[in-house]
Amino acid sequence: MTGKPIDDCFVLDKDRLPHHEAIAILRSRVRPVTRTERVPLGETSGRFLAEAVVAPRPIPAHDNAAVDGYAFAASDYNNEKGASLRIVGEGAAGHPYEGAAPIVGAVRIFTGAVMPTGLDTVAMQEDVYIEERDGTRWAHIPPGLKPGANRRLAGEDTQAAETLIRPGVRLRPQDVASVAATGLGAVWCHAPLKVAVFSTGDEILRPGEPFAEGKVYDANAPMLHGLIAAAGAEAIDCGVLPDTRERVLAALEAASKRFGSIVISGGASQGKEDHVVQSIDRLGKRHLWQIAIKPGRPMSFGQIGDCVVLGLPGNPVAVFVCFVMYVRPVLTRLAGGAWPEPARFPLVAAFSQKKKAGRREFWRARLVRDDGRLLAAKFPRDGSGLISSLREADGLIEVGEEVQDVREGDLVNFIPFSEFGLGNH
Known part of the structure; x- marks a missing residue:
């Protein structure tokens, strides 16, 4: 590892942190933790660049x-x-x-x-x-x-000594082409970040297991594996933890010694069988818990030694929202990338909706066309267990803390799933 999270403990002074304060805490406490290695150019797509690429000569070199x-x-x-x-x-x-x-x-x-x-x-x-x-x-x-x-003209594309790509960029095929044009056959990249993925709960069955009454299939772990891969890291399945304090403690302590980060879904509240937050407190330090958002309020962030631990809610929609808005940028930074801030696109609302002031909300939405205009249509139901709403959505509408009423025709901030490296319909 080349760095470590900053371990001064954050003292919670509010019951729930607003979004911008949560982002500030996350940004201030994570650093790249992966080693660097020289990677053949053909294997660099999707890797985070560790050293600037500078043009040794003009591109093209001649008229x-x-x-x-x-x-x-x-x-x-x-x-x-x-x-x-x-x-x-x-x-x-x-x-x-x-x-x-x-x-x-x-x-x-x-x-x-x-x-x-x-x-x-x-x-x-x-x-x-x-x-x-x-x-x-x-x-x-x-x-x-x-x-x-x-x-x-010579140098029409790139001038000699010009910086083509800066450290922290996740290399795309077009970036690799630009590097290749300089003549470099290999570049310094960060090694892939390995992320331990846990699910929690006595009610959890893994897909493929026989169904049993009172049980629920684990949709979070497979989804997290895909989300982590899209973020440029490598997910390692560490299984399902039972609702037992000792088992959660032992599993998190062991994983913290092997991985740069742990992502765990479920057990994030303060119920009798919720042990994640208490385990972080006992084994390490907690820097964040309870964000004033919907869905995803009980998300937690802390560390055990040099390992960053991110605790997510149990409901799949809340897991998804917390991941793309908070976990993804943390993993990106730990993996050597620059902090990614998704672009918000102002679109006309094709719906009306009220909300509570004082919390930020993320609504699932589809893009619709009306008389040549592109509009954002909110998914009609808000339940955080409705996986179908994620499947049918094109992105998220982000609604600020001060907003209490969105009316049809208002401008809303739309974040397409493509901003998170995920495809749209």
Whole structure:
């Protein structure tokens, strides 16, 4: 590990923290904890970059042709009449024109070929009429071309010594292409963060087990595995913990010595059989518990040694909301990434809804079209156990603490699931 969470204990001075204070606590107390390693470029997509990538030379390195055609000097060309120029040679990508300069005439050139010295403009081949005259080929170039037409300049994409990608970026295929253009065959990245995933509760069955009355299948763990992978970390299934204080304590203590983070769903309240918060308090330090949000109020954040522990509610919708809004950025930062702040898009509400002041709410919503306009339609039911609402939604509507009434036609802040690395419908 290369770092550790900041362990000064946060003293809770409110029953429930507002969203912005919870975010501030999380941001201030997490640092990258993974080692760094040099990774072959073809294996870097999805990894968090650990060192800046700086261009060692201009990209492209030379002026080159953007099309197949004929290169010539703008000084030999009349914009109103065009020009007739003798073809003196040819240049192709990887095989530049080798004739001597200065060049009097035109050079047949292909896309990507280095521009011959002294030539600065290219006419597209389909616009040029070729004539054979006394064993010599002539290019008749039509009028109307601007100087520099169809030419890519050296450094047009990237200048020498320019920083292409900064540390903390999660590399996408297009980022990898940009790195490849510099000539680098490997880059320094953070090793994947390993996250222990627990479910809790005597009522929990794992999918595939026979159904029994009074039991419920564990939807949280499979969902968390997918969410953690989308965040760029690696989920390790650590099973279901029973509602036994000693078992929860022992499991969290053992996992804290093996993993950089623990994500645990259920047992997050203060009921008789809820042991997660008490276990964090006994084994380590708790920095956050009870956020003034809906759904997801009883989320907790703490640490056991250098291991960050994130306790989530038991209801799947609350687990999902807490993960994308709070856990995902924490795991991203622990894994070496920059703190991700999702973009909010103002959309017109296609519904009316009242809410309580003093808490932030996240409503599941779908995108709908009405007379060419894109609107946000709230899922009609708010239950935090309604997994179908997550499946049918395109994103979340975020409603601030001060709002008490949203009316049809108001602007609302919509966060599409794509902001969390998740696909939309």
